[in-house]
Amino acid sequence: MTGPAASDEALTRAIRDGDMDAFDVLYARYEVRLFAYVRRFVDDRGRAEDIFQDVFMAVLRDRTFDPARGRFAAWLFTVARNRCRMEHRKGSRESRALDALPRPAEASEPAYAEADQVRRAMDALPDGQRQLLLLKQVAELTYREIASVLGVAEGTIKSRLHAATVAFRAQLAKGETP
Amino acid sequence: MNCDDALQKLTDHHHETLGPEDAVAVADHLGRCGECAQAYCRLQAQLRGIGAAYAERPSVDVRRALRAKAKAEFAPKPTRKVLAFLRRPIPAYGAALAAAIPLAAWLGARPASVEPTPEAGANHAPAPARIHDYDATVPLLDRNVS
Numbered sequence: 001m002t003g004p005a006a007s008d009e010a011l012t013r014a015i016r017d018g019d020m021d022a023f024d025v026l027y028a029r030y031e032v033r034l035f036a037y038v039r040r041f042v043d044d045r046g047r048a049e050d051i052f053q054d055v056f057m058a059v060l061r062d063r064t065f066d067p068a069r070g071r072f073a074a075w076l077f078t079v080a081r082n083r084c085r086m087e088h089r090k091g092s093r094e095s096r097a098l099d100a101l102p103r104p105a106e107a108s109e110p111a112y113a114e115a116d117q118v119r120r121a122m123d124a125l126p127d128g129q130r131q132l133l134l135l136k137q138v139a140e141l142t143y144r145e146i147a148s149v150l151g152v153a154e155g156t157i158k159s160r161l162h163a164a165t166v167a168f169r170a171q172l173a174k175g176e177t178p
Numbered sequence: 179m180n181c182d183d184a185l186q187k188l189t190d191h192h193h194e195t196l197g198p199e200d201a202v203a204v205a206d207h208l209g210r211c212g213e214c215a216q217a218y219c220r221l222q223a224q225l226r227g228i229g230a231a232y233a234e235r236p237s238v239d240v241r242r243a244l245r246a247k248a249k250a251e252f253a254p255k256p257t258r259k260v261l262a263f264l265r266r267p268i269p270a271y272g273a274a275l276a277a278a279i280p281l282a283a284w285l286g287a288r289p290a291s292v293e294p295t296p297e298a299g300a301n302h303a304p305a306p307a308r309i310h311d312y313d314a315t316v317p318l319l320d321r322n323v324s
Contacts, residue, residue: 015248015252016252017252017254018249018252018253018254020245020248020249020253023245023248023249024245027241027244031235031236031241032233032234032235035234035235035236036229036233036234039234040232048236049236049237049240052236052240053240053243053244053247056244057247057248057251060251060252061251115227115230115231116231118224118227118230118231119231119232122228122231134228134232136193137225137228137229138228138232138233140229143195158190158195161193162189162193162195165189165192165193165221165225166189168224168225169221172224
């Protein structure tokens with residue numbers, strides 16, 4: 001089954017068997033989540049698109065991943081994270097001014113805070129907390145998947161996420177104060 | 179549960195990391211307290227705001243290029259299609275089908291039964307039918323039959 005209800009793992013197997021309908025479903029599922037995540041690391045949109053393609057193909061191509069055993073999302077974002085860190089090390093991403101932050105192509109739902117306020121609050125967080133919130137709110141991963149990506153215990157993720165959320169809200173409140 | 183306790187636990191309630199008892203208590207409190215419910219909505223909106231602030235889609239060309247790459251790499255070639263067909267698992271009724279093949283071959287190869295020709299019928303008249311346990315010389319017991 002490769003319809004919209006199919007699991008990521010089933011879709012991966014189907015793509016490897018040449019089913020392009022499965023590709024369309026899987027791509028639509030991760031298009032925004034993965035690209036938004038990659039974009040946090042890479043300023044240049046064109047470069048981000050290249051990395052996005054590389055990561056997606058690498059995951060489909062790598063036969064060491066057995067879809068029957070592993071979680072696709074955790075694997076995809078682990079590859080993406082490593083790839084982005086490599087890119088970061090190469091120096092493609094310097095600490096950027098807030099004004100130079102990329103603007104979203106579209107906002108998928110109405111948000112309470114202005115996008116700029118949210119980005120400022122996120123950028124003020126330590127890297128670990130920002131990563132955690134991105135993986136939860138942008139990549140929409142489960143605790144187990146986040147734990148797999150970051151290589152820590154699930155319980156640790158829960159407590160760190162609590163701290164990250166509190167810190168994010170505190171930063172947001174600072175930004176709202178005139 | 180009072181408002182202070184509920185507000186303390188809102189974040190964990192949102193992330194679904196509370197124990198079952200606490201989760202029920204917070205949900206119950208939110209159902210009764212408008213102020214805390216409002217604070218909870220505010221928290222949810224702020225966290226949704228992260229996703230919305232960063233939502234970004236790659237260009238259509240990326241999708242097209244990626245699809246073409248995947249197709250080139252994974253779409254089955256004609257030889258692979260034939261191999262895949264040959265490697266398909268035999269269905270459960272395969273054994274029955276396999277047994278039916280020699281049976282069909284035997285039925286096809288069996289000579290048709292010989293029909294008697296009219297000439298053959300003239301030379302060899304069929305013997306009259308014989309009735310067993312009947313003797314015409316023995317008078318019928320009942321002659322009243324009209």
